[in-house]
Amino acid sequence: MTHRFEVRVYYEDTDLAGIVYYANYLKFIERGRSEWVRVCGVDQARLRAEQGIVFAVRRVEADYLRPAVFDDLLAVTTELVELGGAKIVLDQAVWRGEERLFAARVVLVCVGAGMGAVRIPAGVRAVLQGGV
Template identity: 85%
Template sequence: MAHRFEVRVYYEDTDLAGIVYYANYLKFIERARSEWVREMGVDQGRLRAEAGIVFAVRRVEADYLRPAVFDDLLAVTTALVEVGGARIVLDQAVWRGQERLFAARVVLVCLGPEGRAVRVPEAVRAVMLAGGV
């Protein structure tokens, strides 16, 4: 089941044409990923402080399907596709009602204190595969 996060489009999110500026969709999906992880019970701040581990975006494939505009109430969905050794693959989408406006495949990599890829901690892997705490 996909995680759902709502976001309202503010004037500052739009461009000269009055539609959501393309880069802001990346901000919307970033917020949704942060909430997805938090709601699963993973404390990213603690993980960084105690183990030096962070998650970084390695790759994003994005499709801009339809424009969102000022004052739209959007829903961002996040669904786990795969947890590999050091990477996590997600499908994310931005919706206005039943209309999909944006779709992305996001690849995250787990980085250690030296900034190199390390295995996703077993506790994090387990909670992600179980769908949360």
């Protein structure tokens, strides 16, 4: 299943050329991932407080395809690609209408209090596999 999250481009998101600054796409997809996890039913604050577990980005492979500009209404899509023992692989994209502007493959790892990889809890695994 594909999760969709809308974001508006504000002036603060752009650079001197009037296009979205490249690092802001990473912020946009972070928001999309956070909303995807929330919609799946995972309370990340509770997971951290009760089990000492968080999701950390391990790798991002990104392609900047076309620029977004001030006041564009964008959609961030998130799709689960792989759910391993401790890792989650997602494909994410930023769209303006039917035009794909940005694409990324994101690898997350589930880490414990010592920041070492830990298995994704069974309950979390079940809701993520169920998708949105």
